[in-house]
Amino acid sequence: DSGVTQTPKHLITATGQRVTLRCSPRSGDLSVYWYQQSLDQGLQFLIQYYNGEERAKGNILERFSAQQFPDLHSELNLSSLELGDSALYFCASSAAGGTEAFFGQGTRLTVV
Amino acid sequence: GQQVMQIPQYQHVQEGEDFTTYCNSSTTLSNIQWYKQRPGGHPVFLIQLVKSGEVKKQKRLTFQFGEAKKNSSLHITATQTTDVGTYFCAFLSGGGADGLTFGKGTHLIIQP
Numbered sequence: 001d002s003g004v005t006q007t008p009k010h011l012i013t014a015t016g017q018r019v020t021l022r023c024s025p026r027s028g029d030l031s032v033y034w035y036q037q038s039l040d041q042g043l044q045f046l047i048q049y050y051n052g053e054e055r056a057k058g059n060i061l062e063r064f065s066a067q068q069f070p071d072l073h074s075e076l077n078l079s080s081l082e083l084g085d086s087a088l089y090f091c092a093s094s095a096a097g098g099t100e101a102f103f104g105q106g107t108r109l110t111v112v
Numbered sequence: 113g114q115q116v117m118q119i120p121q122y123q124h125v126q127e128g129e130d131f132t133t134y135c136n137s138s139t140t141l142s143n144i145q146w147y148k149q150r151p152g153g154h155p156v157f158l159i160q161l162v163k164s165g166e167v168k169k170q171k172r173l174t175f176q177f178g179e180a181k182k183n184s185s186l187h188i189t190a191t192q193t194t195d196v197g198t199y200f201c202a203f204l205s206g207g208g209a210d211g212l213t214f215g216k217g218t219h220l221i222i223q224p
């Protein structure tokens with residue numbers, strides 16, 4: 001158990017809809033990262049938050065957004081969903097100054 | 113941006129045989145990390161290498177970082193069924209203020 005909690009584990013939704021994925025980082029970790037894993041693109045970094053502030057952006061689509069709340073949990077919002085957004089979405093956290101990333105179990109999103 | 117190429121994409125071995133996966137970059141890397149993802153699981157950190165020519169061992173696993181810091185390898189001696197999974201190399205491109213860039217991974221399949 002990495003200590004990073006993601007909900008829900010599975011999500012099935014229709015094209016055009018909006019979903020929210022939730023992540024609770026390890027206790028004390030200030031950094032939260034979101035990654036997308038798909039068969040064709042592999043594991044891709046989407047966005048990083050540090051102590052409530054956006055820190056870095058990767059290959060995140062404009063239809064996607066994220067935020068980190070004062071209690072450090074984070075949400076990834078995916079809107080106007082397309083079939084190609086079907087993937088595993090991982091949240092990871094790391095300690096301040098640390099480089100090791102601890103990944104959650106992931107949310108498997110299926111867009112139909 | 114910087115990328116890493118991993119070879120091979122798939123590796124079938126008999127249990128007890130050795131296994132090696134390679135990670136190559138066209139540019140110098142400041143660090144390299146290795147992760148393991150079991151089937152149906154999430155990436156789990158194995159190790160980080162930062163020094164030129166660095167070699168680290170974890171039981172049957174040996175990790176190397178090339179002299180030019182452009183390549184890395186993971187070698188497993190005498191594979192066991194518990195070694196099954198996908199091995200990813202990854203790197204942080206700068207300052208800790210961004211996420212990991214992952215290779216496509218090497219899928220290790222072990223035949224008993």
